Every structure is written in structure tokens, then in C-alpha cells.
Amino acid sequence: MDFELDDEQTALRDAVRGLLKGYDPATNFEHRRQVTAAEPGYDEALWSRLAEMGLLGLPFSEADGGMGAGPVEVALVAEEIGRVLAPEPYVAVVALAGGLVAALGTDEQRAEILGGIASGDHLVTFASGTVAEPVIQGARADTIIWEVDGEVFVVDRPASTTAYRTHDGGRAARLEFDRAAATPLGAGGDVSETVRTVLARAQIVACHEALGAMDTALRLTTSYLTTRQQFGVTLNRFQALTFRAADMYTDLELTRSIVTWATMVAADPDTSDAAVRDASARAKLQTVRAARRIGQEAIQLHGGIGVTDEFSIGHFTSRLTALSHWLGDAREQVATLSAGIGGYGVIDPLD
Amino acid sequence: MRLRLTDEEAAFREEMHTFFTTEIPQDIRDDIAAGREIGKDHFVRSMRAMNAAGIAVPNWPVEWGGKDWTPLQKHIWHEELQLACVPPPLAFNAGMIGPVIAHFGSQEMKEKFLPATANLDIWWAQGFSEPNAGSDLASLTTRADADGDDWIVNGQKTWTTLGQHADWIFCLARTDQDVKKQAGISMLLFPMDSPGVTLRPIKLIDGSFEVNEVFFDNVRVPGENLVGEVNQGWTQAKFLLGNERVGVAPVGATKRALATAKEHATEQGALDDPLLAARFVELENELLALELTALRVVANSTDGRPHPASSVLKLKGTELQQQVTELLVDLAGPLSLASGSTTVPEWATHTVPTYLNFRKASIYGGSNEIQRQIIAGTILGL
Numbered sequence: 001m002d003f004e005l006d007d008e009q010t011a012l013r014d015a016v017r018g019l020l021k022g023y024d025p026a027t028n029f030e031h032r033r034q035v036t037a038a039e040p041g042y043d044e045a046l047w048s049r050l051a052e053m054g055l056l057g058l059p060f061s062e063a064d065g066g067m068g069a070g071p072v073e074v075a076l077v078a079e080e081i082g083r084v085l086a087p088e089p090y091v092a093v094v095a096l097a098g099g100l101v102a103a104l105g106t107d108e109q110r111a112e113i114l115g116g117i118a119s120g121d122h123l124v125t126f127a128s129g130t131v132a133e134p135v136i137q138g139a140r141a142d143t144i145i146w147e148v149d150g151e152v153f154v155v156d157r158p159a160s161t162t163a164y165r166t167h168d169g170g171r172a173a174r175l176e177f178d179r180a181a182a183t184p185l186g187a188g189g190d191v192s193e194t195v196r197t198v199l200a201r202a203q204i205v206a207c208h209e210a211l212g213a214m215d216t217a218l219r220l221t222t223s224y225l226t227t228r229q230q231f232g233v234t235l236n237r238f239q240a241l242t243f244r245a246a247d248m249y250t251d252l253e254l255t256r257s258i259v260t261w262a263t264m265v266a267a268d269p270d271t272s273d274a275a276v277r278d279a280s281a282r283a284k285l286q287t288v289r290a291a292r293r294i295g296q297e298a299i300q301l302h303g304g305i306g307v308t309d310e311f312s313i314g315h316f317t318s319r320l321t322a323l324s325h326w327l328g329d330a331r332e333q334v335a336t337l338s339a340g341i342g343g344y345g346v347i348d349p350l351d
Numbered sequence: 352m353r354l355r356l357t358d359e360e361a362a363f364r365e366e367m368h369t370f371f372t373t374e375i376p377q378d379i380r381d382d383i384a385a386g387r388e389i390g391k392d393h394f395v396r397s398m399r400a401m402n403a404a405g406i407a408v409p410n411w412p413v414e415w416g417g418k419d420w421t422p423l424q425k426h427i428w429h430e431e432l433q434l435a436c437v438p439p440p441l442a443f444n445a446g447m448i449g450p451v452i453a454h455f456g457s458q459e460m461k462e463k464f465l466p467a468t469a470n471l472d473i474w475w476a477q478g479f480s481e482p483n484a485g486s487d488l489a490s491l492t493t494r495a496d497a498d499g500d501d502w503i504v505n506g507q508k509t510w511t512t513l514g515q516h517a518d519w520i521f522c523l524a525r526t527d528q529d530v531k532k533q534a535g536i537s538m539l540l541f542p543m544d545s546p547g548v549t550l551r552p553i554k555l556i557d558g559s560f561e562v563n564e565v566f567f568d569n570v571r572v573p574g575e576n577l578v579g580e581v582n583q584g585w586t587q588a589k590f591l592l593g594n595e596r597v598g599v600a601p602v603g604a605t606k607r608a609l610a611t612a613k614e615h616a617t618e619q620g621a622l623d624d625p626l627l628a629a630r631f632v633e634l635e636n637e638l639l640a641l642e643l644t645a646l647r648v649v650a651n652s653t654d655g656r657p658h659p660a661s662s663v664l665k666l667k668g669t670e671l672q673q674q675v676t677e678l679l680v681d682l683a684g685p686l687s688l689a690s691g692s693t694t695v696p697e698w699a700t701h702t703v704p705t706y707l708n709f710r711k712a713s714i715y716g717g718s719n720e721i722q723r724q725i726i727a728g729t730i731l732g733l
Contacts, residue, residue: 001353001354001355001356001360001423001646001650002352002353002650002651003352003646003647003650003651004352004651005352006352072352218731222731222732222733225733226732226733236727236733239724242723242724242727242728242731242733243720243723243724243727245727245731245733246666246722246723246724246726246727246731247723249663249726249730249731250663250666250667250726253644253660253663254637254640254641254644254663254667255640256647256660257640257641257643257644257646257647257660258636258639258640258643260352260643260647261354261643263352264352264353264354265354267352267354268354268355271354282636282639285632285633285636286636286637286640289633334629334632334633337632337635337636338625338628338629338631338632341613341622341628341631341632341635342613342617342622345610345613345614346434346606346607346609346610347606347635347638347639349639349642349643349646350355350356350364350427350646
């Protein structure tokens, strides 16, 4: 068992971090504000650079125009995105929509759609239901991977689209679909099992994005506690505050362990789909619980500026709340896990 | 990153599982599984069985019976032991004084004490805490004054766990009154039946006798029984407490307790209650996150320095341990009041005493407030 990145993965992480430096909330939060204020809500030039680096095709096979990398590499990109609250819809496009095409698409569909995602030329997103909402970047996407009643189709963005801004600075839309305009993804028919597994895999990636955001939220908070002065001393002199920061750290590390483990489960070639879905539910449940506590405490320890739009920390809480409710919330995970609870004695992660 | 154990690690795990489930007397394991109080005899028989197999003190230097195991192997050993309902090797011997003697003691002292300590021929008591020196241990006032080559010990210790069974005590005493408080402390070893030693048991809230007060009235200790150098005691105490902290995330035992709780809930048909099922789900998940954190720490701490995340293990581990005892009380419901009954299920009668007893877990081994202080200070730089 080994939880650490290898040298190549560390180099990839550093490169991604370098690419996203412009969003660093400690030095230049204004940049994110500008990007999210204008359409389409993310930096298209940066998106192209992500494509040039191969990051948009990271998990796709080389035959489909990708890099043939695994869940660990995708996870570390997501974590870096979360760390600086980058508004680029990486998980929705690459892990979720791209993941479904990779799992279900015909050779031609994979080559065309995944090639388009990898090159950055086509934005592809996922939607579920005849009337789907909120669809991440639904009004900007060129192509929608659309699930309805267990079947999955490829459709052009429908004409009936209502776009809006989400509370975390992102973009989403309400989309109304016409089945007549849709082409089956792959052979067609009921593929709900595959959809569940791909969603579970994307959920693990999204947990890494949340993990990155929680890490920064804690770092910004401890930095604030050591600089802000009241009563003639810095705030870290008050044990009531430092103990709360210690609890944030405990939440963060427990979440890092379980989310990293879930990615290891997803990356293991011998793991069943059921095991991946179980690991995903567990990672998500812990992430949601930690995200709520860390998000709230980060604001509280910043005091009034934590609730302002001007300061970065509240935006972390907003984004963490968005990630907590996207792709299945805690209630859903508890229901899923409750259903299986009588079937085993202890959980054995080494089995 | 790698999910699975290597073939060697998996074989090691199987070996440990087989040993603990076949070589430790069944009656001992049954008593632990049922949540009964365990006595001196349980510890002695269990530790001697382990020592005979050479696995009672894996954390000691190899020449004194330790094992050249990886941190992951030591973790597996500890987890399998707990899952198999085996009493751990006595902490005062295996985890505390043994490593201190092996590290700081003279060759003569090692030969005299280490084999007997590993085999539990000597039962050690820990003489650290005092009425006015708990978390602030360095404030201790028990004193040892030189008299020729001997030391004369006067003062009082408290919270001396299982001291009623002890043959010997390792005792911190002030040997220099005139220096900074940490700089004037030494560690002395002496028999509990030395003239001038009096032990008074302290009855606990659950009715059990687990801790004691120990009084010293002009106890004469030969100079050769001072560990290492005079006034080196604080260094030795920090060394000991550093070892102690690693072993205090009781993951395996808590997993087992939670699985037992689930069996009782299943028997009652209570798992159909979504509120109760959710409690199990949340606890199991946090416990999984804790276990994975422990694995992260042992799998990636090869350079000998503790992994930063290790500091959360005691804090979170004891919180979850306590939450499982609460869950068991709630499962027993009104029957939890029938703690004196011989007709209600035995497990239900143990729930409240166990719950009350385990309030200790967030206090001992460096209280959880001390753990938060460590996290805030040394990890977060606050």
C-alpha cells in the first residue's frame, strides 16, 4: 500500500500548478473574479493551454486522441483546480462527459468526441432527464451526452436552453431535449449500470477538487490567524480559534485519506464496478461532511470579511457547497450505504 | 500509489491472523468479545503466548526480542491482534519502560529487566502523573534525594493504571530542585513492595478498579536503579510518550466493537430504522477514514520521522471509540439501566459501565486538548 505520488506524477502536478498560478487566491484573487464575471465563466485561453498540455485528454486512450493516463493523474489535476478555485469545468467535461463517451462510444464516436474534447475544440457536457437542470456549462457546450431512462445519447446543444450563473461563479443551464434529434451513444439500449459507474468515477475526481479547495481554505485561514491582530495580539494567541483550526486539519486529513484511497480503488485493474461505486460513495460522504465544517469554520475564523464577496474565503465555501451537492449529495450516499450495511461485519480496506 | 498489500505483506497478515485466532487461549478472547472485565491472568497468559512466538515486543531493538518489521507490518500485527479479541501486550512493559531501558539503560540494567519485561514476569506500573502534574507533567514534585549511593523517594503518584497488579514501578522524581523544572527530573525503578510504598485503589465511575494512588514515604532505591543519567528523566519521558502516542489509535478494537453493535442491532431488527442505519454508516465511514489515515502514516513514514497526519490518530481515534460506546448504550435502550441483571442479554448490562469508563480515552495519553494544541502549534504553525 502506498499513498504517495511517484516522480512523474509529482512533475505533472507541479506543471499543472504552474499553469493555474494566475488564479492563486493568496496573490491574485481578482483574476478569478474577472474571469467568472464574463461569459462563458471560464478562461478559454487557459482551456486551450490545458489542451496543449494534454490535460483535457488525460484519461482517454491514445487511439482516441488522449494520453492514456489513469485516475491518479486525473485526480491530481482536479485537486490543483480545486486548490485555486479555477472555474474551468474540467471534471464535468473530461471525467464525466468524456468518461461516458470512453465507456460507451463506438470507435467513431470516441475518435470524434474525445478527440474534440482533448484538443479543446469541443466542449462536451452531461445532462440527465428530458428536462435537465442544472447542466454544467449547458449553454456553452457544443455537444451534450444525454441520459434518459437508462439510455445514453449524443445530441447537439438543444435550441431550448436557459442559461444562468450559479452561486459559486460557474455557469449552468436548463436544457429541454427532443429524443428525435438524439443519436445513441454506442450500441444504445439500457446502460444504466455503466452510467452509475462512470458517475461514481467522476464523483471521486470531484472529491479531489473539493479536497484541493479545503486544503487552501485551511491554509488561508491559518495565514489569517497569524496576521490579523485584535486586542494587540495576533488571533493565533486565542486558543478558542486555534483549536477550531486543529479540527479543520483533522477533517482535512481524514478526507485526504479516504478520497485518495477511492482513487486507488478506481485505478486498480482488478477492482469490480461495485467496489468503485462503494468507494465513491464513501469518499463523497466524508467529503461532504468535511466540506461543510471546513467551509463554515473558514468563514467564522475570518470574521466579517469571510462573508464578503471581495475576500476569497467565502467563495471557497460556496464552491465546496456546490461540489457537495453535485453528482450525489450526502443523503444519497447515506441511503446507498445504509442499504448494504447488513451484508458485512467490518470494512476491510486491505482485503 | 498502490492499493494492495504485496504478496509478502498479505502472507504476513494471514500468519498474524492465524496466530492470534489459534494460539491465544479461547477463554481470554471470549471474555474480551463479550466485553467482560479482564484480569491480570488474561494479560499474563496472552503476553507469554506472544513472547514464546517472539512477537510480544516487536517495537524493541532486535537484540532484545524486537522485530525488524516495517511500520506497515507493525500496524498489521496490532490490527489483527485487536480484531481477534486479544489483549495487547501490557503497555507499561512493551510500549513504555521496555523501549526506555533498551535506549537509555546500562547493559546490566537491560540484561536484568528486558527479558523479564517481555515475558511479563515483571508487571510494571507507570509512576508519572501526580495530583498537581497531569497534562503539565514537568511540574511533578515527588522528590528523590541522594543518600550515599542510594536515592530516598518521597511524594505521591496518581492515576497509576493497574498498579494493583504491579511488581515494579518506573517513577519520575525530582532529583534537582534548583534548575528549570524539566532539567531536574530522573527516572527510578523500584519494587512496589519496597518499604514505604503504599497503594490506594481509586474506584471508578463504572465500579471498576483500574487506577490507583501510590504514596512514597522515604523509599530507599539503590543508585543502580536510576535509568541512564541523573536529570535525564524528562528526555526519557518524552521518548516514552512519543512511543505511546503512536499506539493510541484503537482502530481494530473500535471496528470490532462496531461490528458487534451491528450484530445486536440486526438481532433486534433495528437496522431497518433508517436513523439507526445512518448512524452506523456515518461511524463506519469515519472509522474507515481513520484506518486509511493510519495506513497512510505507516505506509509512508520510512525515514523514521512521524508523519504529520499521525497527530490526528489519537484525537479522532478516541472520539470514534467513545461514539461506538454511546451507540451501544442507545441500542440497549431501557435495558441499559439493567446493569445488575442476570436475565437481560449480557452485552446490554455492560454498555453503560463501558460508556462511562471510556470517557477516559479522550483524557489519557495526552488529552485531546493537548492533541489539538500539538496540531495547531507544530503542524499549522499557530
